[in-house]
Amino acid sequence: MFFETLINGLSSGGTYAMIALGYTMVYGIAKMLNFAHGDIIMVSAYVLFVMISLTGQPLIALIISIIFSMILGVVIEKLAYKPLRGSSPLAVLISAIGMSYLLQSLVQMIFGTAPKMVVIGDLGSITMFGVRIPVYILLTLVCTFLIMVLLSIYIKYSKVGRAMIAVSDNRDAAMLMGIDVNKIIALTFAIGSALAAVAGFFMMIKSPSLTNTLGAMPGIKAFTAAVIGGIGSIPGAMVGGILLGVIEAFSFRMPMIAPYTDAIEFLILIIILLVKPSGLLGKMKREKV
Amino acid sequence: MTDTVLDIKDLSISFGGLKAIEHFDLEIKKGQLYGLVGPNGAGKTTVFNIITGVYKATSGHFYLDGEDLTNKSQEYICHKGIARTFQNIRLFNNMTVIRNVLVGLHSQKEYAYSLFDSILRLPRFKREEKEMRDKAKELLAMVDLLDVRNDISSNLPYGKQRKLEIARALATEPKLLCLDEPAAGMNPQETKELMDIIFKIRDLGITILLIEHDMKFVSGLCDEVTVLDFGHILASGKTKEVLNDPEVVRAYIGG
Ligand SMILES: Nc1ncnc2c1ncn2[C@@H]1O[C@H](COP(=O)(O)OP(=O)(O)O)[C@@H](O)[C@H]1O
Ligand SMILES: [Mg+2]
Numbered sequence: 150m151f152f153e154t155l156i157n158g159l160s161s162g163g164t165y166a167m168i169a170l171g172y173t174m175v176y177g178i179a180k181m182l183n184f185a186h187g188d189i190i191m192v193s194a195y196v197l198f199v200m201i202s203l204t205g206q207p208l209i210a211l212i213i214s215i216i217f218s219m220i221l222g223v224v225i226e227k228l229a230y231k232p233l234r235g236s237s238p239l240a241v242l243i244s245a246i247g248m249s250y251l252l253q254s255l256v257q258m259i260f261g262t263a264p265k266m267v268v269i270g271d272l273g274s275i276t277m278f279g280v281r282i283p284v285y286i287l288l289t290l291v292c293t294f295l296i297m298v299l300l301s302i303y304i305k306y307s308k309v310g311r312a313m314i315a316v317s318d319n320r321d322a323a324m325l326m327g328i329d330v331n332k333i334i335a336l337t338f339a340i341g342s343a344l345a346a347v348a349g350f351f352m353m354i355k356s357p358s359l360t361n362t363l364g365a366m367p368g369i370k371a372f373t374a375a376v377i378g379g380i381g382s383i384p385g386a387m388v389g390g391i392l393l394g395v396i397e398a399f400s401f402r403m404p405m406i407a408p409y410t411d412a413i414e415f416l417i418l419i420i421i422l423l424v425k426p427s428g429l430l431g432k433m434k435r436e437k438v
Numbered sequence: 439m440t441d442t443v444l445d446i447k448d449l450s451i452s453f454g455g456l457k458a459i460e461h462f463d464l465e466i467k468k469g470q471l472y473g474l475v476g477p478n479g480a481g482k483t484t485v486f487n488i489i490t491g492v493y494k495a496t497s498g499h500f501y502l503d504g505e506d507l508t509n510k511s512q513e514y515i516c517h518k519g520i521a522r523t524f525q526n527i528r529l530f531n532n533m534t535v536i537r538n539v540l541v542g543l544h545s546q547k548e549y550a551y552s553l554f555d556s557i558l559r560l561p562r563f564k565r566e567e568k569e570m571r572d573k574a575k576e577l578l579a580m581v582d583l584l585d586v587r588n589d590i591s592s593n594l595p596y597g598k599q600r601k602l603e604i605a606r607a608l609a610t611e612p613k614l615l616c617l618d619e620p621a622a623g624m625n626p627q628e629t630k631e632l633m634d635i636i637f638k639i640r641d642l643g644i645t646i647l648l649i650e651h652d653m654k655f656v657s658g659l660c661d662e663v664t665v666l667d668f669g670h671i672l673a674s675g676k677t678k679e680v681l682n683d684p685e686v687v688r689a690y691i692g693g
Contacts, residue, residue, distance in 0.1 A: 308544055315541045318530040325490065325528075327516035327545035327610055432532070 153280050154398050160286040161355075162394020163293030167348040168371030169378065169386035170300065171341030177317045177381035178337045181241045185225060185248040186345060187368020192252055193218040193346035194359050195260060198267045207269045215346040222342025223335050231331070256361040264360045267353040285354040292351075296344065297387050304383065313337065317381070370397075373418050379431020388429055441468045442504075443645045444489070444520075444614050449498035451488060458484045459669045462498070466614070471636070471646045473660035473677065475653070477689060480666040482649045483525055486616050490522050491515040502614065516545070521612035523603040525619050525649075531592035535583055535602055538591050539574040542609025577605040581635055597628040604635065608644075615639060616647045621655050633659060653690075657681060665689070 168190065175183045193214045200210030229248045233241045272284035304310035315323040316333045324330050352367065353359065370393060378389025393414060400410040421429065446464040450457065459481045466472045474482050487493040489500050491512035499508045507515050530538050578584045581601040586594060591602060600620055607615055617636070621629045629652075636659060640646055650656045656663060657677050664674040667689045673680045680686060 311541065311544055314533075315530060318532050319528055321524075322528040322530060322606075323541070324492075324512040325516060325522065326542045326606070327513045328541075329511075329513045 150402075152278060153282070154402050155395065156280075156282055156286055156290075158395035158398030159391060160289045160351075160394070161397060162391035163289045164348050164351050164390075165367065165371045165374045165394050166387045166390025167293055167296065167344045167351075168367055169375040169390045170297070170383065171344050172372055172375040173378070173380055173383060173386040174313075174337050174341050176375070177383075178313055179226070179230070179334045180320075181230060181238065182245065182372075183225075183230075183338075183341070184242065184245040184368070185229075185252060186341065187364030187366075187371070188249045188252040189218055189222055189225075189342050189345045189364070190349040190352070190367060191359075191361060191364035192221060192256060193342075194267065194349040194353055194363055195256055195265070196346075197350060197353060198265050198359055201267060201269065211346075211350050214350070215343050218342040218346035218349075219339040222338040222345075226335060226338040231334075253361045260361070262360070264358045267357045267359050269350075269354050269357070272354070285351070289351045289354075292347065296347065297383075300340070301383060309333070309336065370414070373414060376428055377418055377421050379428030382428070382430045382432070385428055385430035442466070443468050443470075443502065444647065445501040445504075446485075446489070447499050447501075449485075449488060449495050449500060451484060451493060451496045457669055459488070462666075462669075462671060464664055464674075466645055466647060468645055469640065469643060470662065471640050471648065471660050473656040473663035474647060474649045474666065475651070475656055475663055476666035476672070478651075479668075481669040482666055483618055484669075485666075486522055486618055486647075486649065489515075490520055490616065513545075516610055519611070519613035520616065521607035521610045521614070522616040523600070523607055523618055523620060525622065527596075527599050527603055529591045529599060529602060529606070531590075533591060534588050535591050535594065536571070536574050536578065536587040538602055538606050539577055539609045540570055542606045543570045543573055546609075546611060574609065577608050578602075580608075580638060581605045582631065597624045600624065601632070601635065604639075608639065612644060614645045614647060616649075618649045619651060620648070621650065621652055629655065653681060 168186065171186050172183065175181065175186070196214040196217045197210050200213050201207060204210060225248055229244045230241060233244055272288065274281050274283040275287070276282070304313055312323070312328045312333050313336075315326065315328055316330055320330055323333075348367070349363075352363070371390065374389035374393045375386050376389070377392065378385030378387070396414060396417065397410055400413055401407050406413065425431075442465055444464065444466040446462060449459060449462040451459045462485065474485065476482055484493065488495050489507075491507075491510055491514070494509055499506055501507065502515075502518055502520060505518065507518060507520075510518075530541060533541070575584060575587065578587050581604055583598060583601055583605065586598065591599065594602065600623070604615075604617065604620065620636070621632055624632060633655070636646065636648070648656070648660060660677050662675060663677045663680050665672040665680060665686050672689055673683045673686050
């Protein structure tokens, strides 16, 4: 029972972590909160729905949905955020909220309000330590873990990754060093959106019912996870996501507190921020004058 | 005329109604150490901002080695060979001293290893990584920062941060190095060291354009200067003559 709950928590935590990574990278590098990030998951899930209906091939559908999602992320950045670079963070935030509603409305216009069923198929289950575990949960875990390791290596060792760190540290200085900041920011959105599409895929395996508000709650949860872990920090997003998923899974198991799960999560967020405002793994920022 | 490195022709820029620079001309020859002086608010930093692509000129042109770089992007201008330091220091504050310099080296095209090379630690990656570290150390040695190379850059004292900015600018292998008030906030000892560093850079064949407030500093370093006042050129020519020009003296003492 404990083991099963833990695995469950790790799996939804992995999904949160993957979404949180998008939030955290965009925040760290473009210095903004992309509140439309959750809606990118939703759109990518609709692409998944269409492609599965057309081809019947979940893997091909996933790849197309990832590509679509990346393009969407880059286009959103170009249209809604780039023109506002240098203006107040509030203006950018409002633009992001507007983008979120725009995506939800567009999808509603195209697909209507009735939920769509995205049938990816049953992957079966295996027995580990005497517990039956659905394969999709293991798949989610393994994929999340792999993606995070690869992403960390990419950022630490590739030229582009190092340029990302430089842009995140000081955008003006990075430009001065010959780094194409526009390209780096666009790439950041592309990577974040690709992860959102992967997260959308796993969410659809878990519960195949799809509406245009699919991204809202996971978006907020992942944002919470990113802040708990320390927004801007990649390991922080992983830790925050997993932690939140596990807490959620155990909370659901306890009949007394299950109805208050969301409240408990946000309470934990508040406590962590009171104790360590920069989040668990976030660095304390010393503002220089 | 072939040895002209930077050629600025009839450059103007206005911010709203304010004409910050008007009809500005400047020609710098290869290997020169050129001074741009003038009272606060004269428009000196604005000239740097235009020739490094931070601001777009309202009218006029500037050329590096004959290539028109007007309205080009910052990264393009950087790759073409103009580097600068800032009046208010802009380092990568969360990185070590040597990492700051490595960022400059990384963005140079000659180091072209791929991610694949770097993950697998292939020979090419190892070789280039070592070359870059050696190069970075060489640059840090030139500005006397080799011993603090593993410190976090924001923990350095002010004078050393300024020197690090110079080393980082040199990492992009510039033809023209623009220094914006490099001696600001330095004590006399540091200022003297800085002068030596600037001479060393010049001796490497790098042309230098220097903004400075301190007249002693300028006359000790630069063979030619241009004096700016309210966006206009007040005087220009040999340092000694210009600094004794009655109009220049009036702008400085009276203004
Ligand atoms: N981005 C800007 N917007 C508006 N005014 C500016 C801007 N940059 C510079 N200025 C104005 O241009 C003038 C010249 O400034 P600056 O080049 O910084 O002077 P200096 O470096 O010679 O002290 C000043 O009046 C300054 O306020
Ligand atoms: Mg200035």
